[in-house]
């Protein structure tokens with residue numbers, strides 16, 4: 028396996044707690060974060076319980092590099108401990124914590140370790156505090172300079188304009204240890220506060236949790252369902268899972284998920300009625316102070332939910348992606364006609380069929396169906412079709428990475444108008460919509476997901492600069508890159524050296540080379556010409572006649588399988604998705620091409636662009652068919668006879 032590119036060194040200070048547990052899962056699953064220390068503190072539950080629960084979550088996730096677990100303060104700085112077991116269950120995990128006494132030998136020096144990491148990593152270090160701020164206040168007390176030098180402290184706590192939750196005035200974390208909260212917020216650390224004002228803007232609806240986890244959830248999703256059950260169905264019957272702590276971790280992963288204000292915030296410690304109240308100075312004309320903190324006020328709720336769903340819930344959450352697809356997603360509007368119309372002709376067909384398409388999505392789904400954990404970066408509109416697409420990707424086990432609309436109105440989800448003739452041949456017109464807004468900047472969301480052994484796939488239904496940025500990022504990370512230059516368009520010279528395998532069809536190969544590509548011999552010549560232009564390897568797909576590939580030294584042909592074609596829409600996409608999955612699984616290129624050729628042949632025997640081709644069916648066809656082995660394909664240029672048609 029490739030070494031996991033490391034994220035930012037991170038400390039999670041926590042008192043699990045159901046939503047803390049979810050937050051910890053999200054942090055441990057985030058490639059953006061490299062969690063080095065999980066420090067526990069008394070809060071939702073007593074310290075020993077919090078520590079046992081943190082250890083349980085670590086066992087459940089079993090991250091490749093296990094962070095250190097350390098115990099911190101067992102009670103607030105000046106007060107007796109008040110817990111929230113009424114909400115989180117006596118065990119803190121909604122009754123789902125394993126029985127037993129918890130882990131042994133957990134060191135009790137959390138505060139010293141926080142300080143040590145602050146000294147070691149300084150501006151790189153992220154600290155996310157999900158419970159009362161007792162440990163963090165103690166760390167500041169121990170070494171204020173080091174703590175001021177950290178990169179960012181994200182605190183879940185307080186209520187700025189919103190009412191409290193545990194009392195009318197106070198939010199729970201601040202109410203448990205107001206002295207610690209006040210010390211931390213006035214200490215001049217680079218702090219982002221995530222108060223109830225922000226966290227109350229999102230909940231994970233029960234139906235969506237079920238949807239994402241699947242009907243028979245297993246693995247981590249089953250744990251999430253178990254720990255949230257009593258909160259969702261028990262005495263409180265809350266309408267959707269509150270996500271206070273997961274939002275704080277989400278903000279640590281991606282600060283753009285929230286909008287913020289800079290405010291001076293103090294915490295009331297003297298009063299009895301208002302203990303723990305967080306008081307922000309909201310006076311106009313106030314001068315900014317160095318101790319001001321950044322306060323999250325607005326939330327891009329949909330993106331937070333997607334982050335949680337894709338990283339923690341759902342089938343796709345189980346393994347890190349090995350195939351990453353950057354590309355388009357369209358609603359397909361298809362009509363079957365007796366013959367394809369010529370220009371100016373109107374042809375009446377059968378009723379309208381609506382489906383999911385877009386070359387990017389088709390390829391992502393094909394890779395996922397082929398068994399590769401797959402992530403898909405795409406833009407979808409904030410419309411019904413976009414919502415339906417998100418749900419579809421979730422159901423199909425593809426991790427959808429869909430950037431939010433940003434400023435201004437989001438363009439609509441892309442759409443394709445497809446006309447299918449009687450022999451399965453098609454004509455397609457596309458309205459790109461949101462696909463045209465997928466930007467090179469969006470590719471940053473792929474950080475941490477690409478590395479040696481992984482495969483990046485992209486096509487030309489999104490802007491060329493985005494295609495180039497994705498290829499560049501993948502190349503820099505050591506991933507294998509596949510470009511499907513579809514639909515045909517001229518490619519800037521800078522692209523070729525970034526591509527390991529170019530996969531055009533006949534039309535695209537002809538357009539790129541200016542050569543005729545009507546048969547395997549001509550396809551071989553085109554493939555060789557493209558290698559001459561800097562592409563490492565080229566595989567030209569030839570519909571029913573299979574595929575021809577060349578790396579400049581060898582040129583081979585894999586004949587097509589004899590199948591009854593019903594609908595060739597998306598044949599090339601199945602080919603590309605299967606090829607990526609096979610390469611990610613470690614197959615050599617010749618074997619991977621043979622699998623792709625077989626899967627694509629199976630795909631054309633069924634209607635639709637997103638046919639899920641089973642692995643067993645591909646195995647069977649490969650065992651039976653002639654298209655299981657590449658043969659030599661000579662080009663006319665070399666003066667020899669062509670392939671084996």
Ligand code: ADP
Nearest residue numbers: 532568569570571573587592598599624627628
């Ligand atoms: P695109 O869908 O991009 O036009 P092609 O038509 O070249 O791509 O098809 C891609 C692959 O799908 C082919 O290389 C082949 O493996 C398979 N394929 C397509 N049509 C058929 C068919 N009629 N019979 C068998 N295999 C097919």
